[in-house]
Amino acid sequence: MTTKTNTDTLKNGNANGENGIPKYSSKDFSSDQDVRWCPGCGDYTILKQVQNVMPDIGVLKKDIVFISGIGCAARFPYYMDTFGMHSIHGRAPAIATGLKVSRPELSVWIITGDGDSLSIGANHFVQLLRRNVDVNLLLFNNQIYGLTKGQYSPTAPEGTISKSTPFGSIDHPFNPLQLSMGADGTFIARAMDRDPKHLQKMLLRASEHKGTSMLEILQNCIVFNDGAFELFTDKKSRPRETIYLEHGEPLIFGTDHEKGLRLDGLTPEVVELSSEFSKDDLWVHDEKDKTKADLLTRFFEHPHNGEHLKFPRPFGVLYDVDRPTYDEGVTIQNAEALKRSKPDLDALLQGPETWEVS
Amino acid sequence: MTTKDQVREEVTIRFAGDSGDGMQLTGSLFTNTTALLGNDLRTLPEFPAEIRAPAGTVPGVSSFQLHFGSTEIMTPGDVCDVLVVMNSAALKANLSLLKKGGIIIANTDGFDKKNLNLAKYPEGVNPLEDGSLDSYRVYEVDVSSMTKEALSETDLSYKEVDRCKNMFVLGLLFWMYNRPVEPTIKFLQKKFEKEPRIADANVNVLKTGYHFGETAEIFSSRYTVEEADLKPGTYRNITGNESTVLGLVAATQKSGLPLFFGSYPITPASDILHGLSRHKNFGVTTFQAEDEIAAVSSAIGAAFGGHIGVTSSSGPGIALKGEAMGLAVMLELPLVVLNIQRAGPSTGMPTKTEQADLLQAMYGRNGESPMVIVAPKSPADCFNMAFEACRIALEHMIPVMYLSDGYLANGSEPWKFPQEKDLKDIKVRFEPPRENSDEPFLPYLRDENHVRSWAIPGTEGIEHRVGGLEKEDGTGNVSYDPDNHEKMVKLREAKRNKVADFIPLQEIDQGKPTGDVLVLGWGSTYGSIRTAVGQLRRDGMDISHAHLNYISPFPRNLEELLRGFETVIVPEINNGQLVRLIRDEFLIPAKPINKIKGRPFGVQELKDAILNILSEKQTVTES
Ligand SMILES: Cc1ncc(C[n+]2csc(CCOP(=O)(O)OP(=O)(O)O)c2C)c(N)n1
Ligand code: SF4
Ligand SMILES: [Mg+2]
Numbered sequence: 001m002t003t004k005t006n007t008d009t010l011k012n013g014n015a016n017g018e019n020g021i022p023k024y025s026s027k028d029f030s031s032d033q034d035v036r037w038c039p040g041c042g043d044y045t046i047l048k049q050v051q052n053v054m055p056d057i058g059v060l061k062k063d064i065v066f067i068s069g070i071g072c073a074a075r076f077p078y079y080m081d082t083f084g085m086h087s088i089h090g091r092a093p094a095i096a097t098g099l100k101v102s103r104p105e106l107s108v109w110i111i112t113g114d115g116d117s118l119s120i121g122a123n124h125f126v127q128l129l130r131r132n133v134d135v136n137l138l139l140f141n142n143q144i145y146g147l148t149k150g151q152y153s154p155t156a157p158e159g160t161i162s163k164s165t166p167f168g169s170i171d172h173p174f175n176p177l178q179l180s181m182g183a184d185g186t187f188i189a190r191a192m193d194r195d196p197k198h199l200q201k202m203l204l205r206a207s208e209h210k211g212t213s214m215l216e217i218l219q220n221c222i223v224f225n226d227g228a229f230e231l232f233t234d235k236k237s238r239p240r241e242t243i244y245l246e247h248g249e250p251l252i253f254g255t256d257h258e259k260g261l262r263l264d265g266l267t268p269e270v271v272e273l274s275s276e277f278s279k280d281d282l283w284v285h286d287e288k289d290k291t292k293a294d295l296l297t298r299f300f301e302h303p304h305n306g307e308h309l310k311f312p313r314p315f316g317v318l319y320d321v322d323r324p325t326y327d328e329g330v331t332i333q334n335a336e337a338l339k340r341s342k343p344d345l346d347a348l349l350q351g352p353e354t355w356e357v358s
Numbered sequence: 359m360t361t362k363d364q365v366r367e368e369v370t371i372r373f374a375g376d377s378g379d380g381m382q383l384t385g386s387l388f389t390n391t392t393a394l395l396g397n398d399l400r401t402l403p404e405f406p407a408e409i410r411a412p413a414g415t416v417p418g419v420s421s422f423q424l425h426f427g428s429t430e431i432m433t434p435g436d437v438c439d440v441l442v443v444m445n446s447a448a449l450k451a452n453l454s455l456l457k458k459g460g461i462i463i464a465n466t467d468g469f470d471k472k473n474l475n476l477a478k479y480p481e482g483v484n485p486l487e488d489g490s491l492d493s494y495r496v497y498e499v500d501v502s503s504m505t506k507e508a509l510s511e512t513d514l515s516y517k518e519v520d521r522c523k524n525m526f527v528l529g530l531l532f533w534m535y536n537r538p539v540e541p542t543i544k545f546l547q548k549k550f551e552k553e554p555r556i557a558d559a560n561v562n563v564l565k566t567g568y569h570f571g572e573t574a575e576i577f578s579s580r581y582t583v584e585e586a587d588l589k590p591g592t593y594r595n596i597t598g599n600e601s602t603v604l605g606l607v608a609a610t611q612k613s614g615l616p617l618f619f620g621s622y623p624i625t626p627a628s629d630i631l632h633g634l635s636r637h638k639n640f641g642v643t644t645f646q647a648e649d650e651i652a653a654v655s656s657a658i659g660a661a662f663g664g665h666i667g668v669t670s671s672s673g674p675g676i677a678l679k680g681e682a683m684g685l686a687v688m689l690e691l692p693l694v695v696l697n698i699q700r701a702g703p704s705t706g707m708p709t710k711t712e713q714a715d716l717l718q719a720m721y722g723r724n725g726e727s728p729m730v731i732v733a734p735k736s737p738a739d740c741f742n743m744a745f746e747a748c749r750i751a752l753e754h755m756i757p758v759m760y761l762s763d764g765y766l767a768n769g770s771e772p773w774k775f776p777q778e779k780d781l782k783d784i785k786v787r788f789e790p791p792r793e794n795s796d797e798p799f800l801p802y803l804r805d806e807n808h809v810r811s812w813a814i815p816g817t818e819g820i821e822h823r824v825g826g827l828e829k830e831d832g833t834g835n836v837s838y839d840p841d842n843h844e845k846m847v848k849l850r851e852a853k854r855n856k857v858a859d860f861i862p863l864q865e866i867d868q869g870k871p872t873g874d875v876l877v878l879g880w881g882s883t884y885g886s887i888r889t890a891v892g893q894l895r896r897d898g899m900d901i902s903h904a905h906l907n908y909i910s911p912f913p914r915n916l917e918e919l920l921r922g923f924e925t926v927i928v929p930e931i932n933n934g935q936l937v938r939l940i941r942d943e944f945l946i947p948a949k950p951i952n953k954i955k956g957r958p959f960g961v962q963e964l965k966d967a968i969l970n971i972l973s974e975k976q977t978v979t980e981s
Pocket of ligand 3: 071113114115140141142143144145146153
């Protein structure tokens with residue numbers, strides 16, 4: 001570009017003078033602001049895990065940006081010692097798109113809640129996924145509007161008793177992962193606040209993926225929706241009601257790893273690993289297989305009074321494929337335009353046809 | 359019969375036909391040739407909101423008006439001297455705009471039974487035959503059949519032949535007004551480079567139309583309009599939306615910054631998106647967002663990243679952008695919002711012009727949310743003000759609203775375009791990187807103009823957070839402190855007001871600097887007011903005209919200037935908006951003139967309205 005950007009010069013600055021990343025600790029990513037979530041809120045552990053993985057994503061601190069909408073979750077950027085913007089309700093994906101497209105070298109993270117992303121900002125959420133902008137979206141799903149003090153959200157199961165639905169909600173909830181599949185997302189994963197190790201792993205995977213990484217994090221709102229995910233987070237029921245996905249590994253779960261998922265054609269079934277079925281009969285997880293990923297997103301029963309679920313809720317990376325990113329496409333097209341014709345403002349101002357007046 | 363050659367100082371021609379008849383192209387081509395001949399001119403295209411309203415009906419009529427002359431031409435003309443109608447619906451829709459005694463050129467084929475029915479003329483009534491047009495000079499020309507005949511030797515389909523009709527009319531008018539056909543031939547050959555048979559057919563019909571004028575011996579007069587006395591220099595013709603695009607591109611070159619343009623299509627703003635998307639080589643990125651909220655939000659994201667963030671829309675879309683504009687006010691980031699106004703409220707009249715979003719620009723956001731407001735006054739001036747919008751946004755770290763409208767957007771005029779070297783540099787202040795500094799970085803530290811520095815991601819050592827929550831001055835940390843909030847509200851306003859020191863003082867456009875009457879306008883009413891005031895002055899009135907390009911803040915000397923006049927009159931294409939701001943700000947009993955018909959002021963109606971106000975005033979003082 002002949003338009004010399006002041007940012008070009010800035011881009012090259014690096015604390016070490018070389019291209020190496022300084023050895024950051026998680027503390028380096030903690031800002032001086034007091035964290036103001038309710039004591040016991042799931043947001044704390046998510047913040048902690050994000051701060052823990054930041055040193056390992058291979059990006060200079062000056063190049064990391066957190067952008068959020070509005071909600072309890074959306075306070076997140078204030079607590080990160082990176083660049084950050086706490087914006088307006090639902091619009092973080094659009095703001096992040098503008099930032100990433102103009103500054104593709106930045107590592108851009110979107111922090112959003114279930115109301116933020118799936119109610120007011122649902123349009124931007126699906127458009128982001130379809131465009132496949134290379135950003136990471138962390139969806140803090142607590143199935144409730146926390147900040148406005150406890151109304152049901154678009155992920156709240158039917159019948160949810162909340163401030164605005166004293167007789168139970170009538171809305172049918174979104175399945176965020178299936179919605180993401182429908183929007184042709186290229187990275188779709190699920191984690192929970194109560195399994196920090198796994199959450200860390202998922203954050204790293206999200207960071208590695210080129211394209212929009214959609215990571216749903218089940219997050220407990222201790223004040224307005226405590227225990228919504230207990231069936232999945234409770235150490236006792238977790239092995240039975242969840243399944244942790246590993247690429248290339250058979251789908252096994254259960255307290256004693258005694259159960260597995262098998263595909264009968266395209267129909268999934270839960271089988272007992274006994275004499276009839278062995279590991280070799282099971283469905284092997286393939287993150288690149290859209291059909292299988294799609295089936296996994298459908299395991300989405302809502303726990304009812306602790307009742308056992310027919311299919312376990314999947315955690316891990318359901319889907320991870322490559323598709324050209326929007327920001328990359330823009331960069332290429334802009335570069336090609338520049339190659340085709342040098343910017344010449346005087347020629348442009350003059351236009352195709354002129355005449356002289358003397 | 360012999361044709362008389364007559365000289366005219368100015369002429370207004372209106373081309374009208376079905377939206378499928380190519381009247382916009384015909385008008386533009388006539389305009390281009392007219393510009394090349396050195397006439398001053400203004401144009402006003404008017405098209406239906408529907409893409410293809412039922413053919414032959416009144417709602418389907420599309421028109422293009424051109425006013426040109428050897429004198430200064432500042433408006434597209436109140437009424438026309440010549441009305442070209444391709445069908446009866448076009449006559450019905452436009453006859454009221456023709457001068458008494460004016461010329462009608464009617465395509466007879468468009469007045470058959472079917473067309474008369476479609477235009478809803480009563481059964482058995484044909485205006486060409488019933489004497490209702492006796493006070494005009496009517497030329498009936500069978501355009502369709504002469505076009506067909508001219509192309510009888512070709513293998514063009516019926517439809518392709520029919521599409522050439524407009525060239526016949528164009529050729530005929532070129533003959534009538536003594537204009538060469540060559541520039542149009544060149545254009546057609548280029549446009550249909552890949553389809554020479556279509557190019558040949560159009561050229562053929564164009565010439566046939568011209569020769570028809572020459573040989574038919576039905577036209578009693580032929581007219582010449584001499585060159586206008588324009589300032590010497592090189593000119594081009596330009597519409598408002600085109601020059602808006604150029605103003606933005608120029609800003610990239612004079613600031614050294616790339617530009618990010620987020621937009622969602624809407625009439626009459628879309629051409630800016632179309633235009634900019636062709637200039638990616640200037641460091642322009644265009645993003646067609648999913649809606650106007652995403653459009654403005656993406657521009658804010660880009661502005662956070664250090665690019666020139668621009669978004670455009672019209673009324674309904676601007677309403678959607680409100681919350682995000684407030685965010686930009688709060689973040690104190692540069693942002694340019696282009697509002698190409700149209701008649702509202704709601705969807706209103708999408709293809710009709712209006713200036714009714716001024717109060718929305720001023721007050722249409724929640725909280726105390728001051729933005730800068732600028733407004734271009736002519737199609738070519740859109741270049742200056744789009745550039746100014748960028749300059750102010752970038753140098754003052756503030757969102758700027760740019761108020762153009764449908765009339766400026768689509769209207770055109772000759773433009774003595776500037777050169778890059780004539781344009782001001784735009785200076786931005788990026789926060790520099792810092793290494794191992796112990797002092798905390800204060801993102802909301804301000805300079806003497808209350809402007810903070812632009813602290814962009816990627817800059818070492820200045821990691822910080824911004825947000826829509828009220829912030830503490832200096833640190834930018836979230837603050838609910840009552841005194842701080844009041845301080846910040848006042849600071850943001852003071853920052854906006856300080857822009858007044860960096861814009862030109864208000865000048866009088868014509869007339870004395872003090873006196874009896876001042877007509878104060880803003881935006882697209884410039885041409886009408888200038889012409890009306892000019893004529894009144896020639897009639898001996900003591901009247902002056904000033905026109906605002908900068909509305910928020912007002913130029914520093916505006917109050918003094920206004921107080922120099924006995925009476926201040928504010929004409930607007932709305933129900934009275936600037937007039938309220940003037941009264942409110944200066945306690946001056948300014949008098950409104952309002953027109954809310956989706957069309958610009960006519961010169962005569964404006965003169966009448968001004969005289970009317972003055973005579974009322976007189977009666978009051980006399981009684
Ligand atoms: C335009 C707008 N509408 C409504 C609100 C009020 N509001 C703030 S947060 C919120 C819901 C947040 O829910 P969620 O995204 O699930 O976040 P959580 O608080 O649960 O983390 C609402 C409705 C707002 N700030 N802005
Ligand atoms: S309301 Fe719920 S989500 Fe919000 S901070 Fe408190 S516990 Fe967390
Ligand atoms: Mg929530």
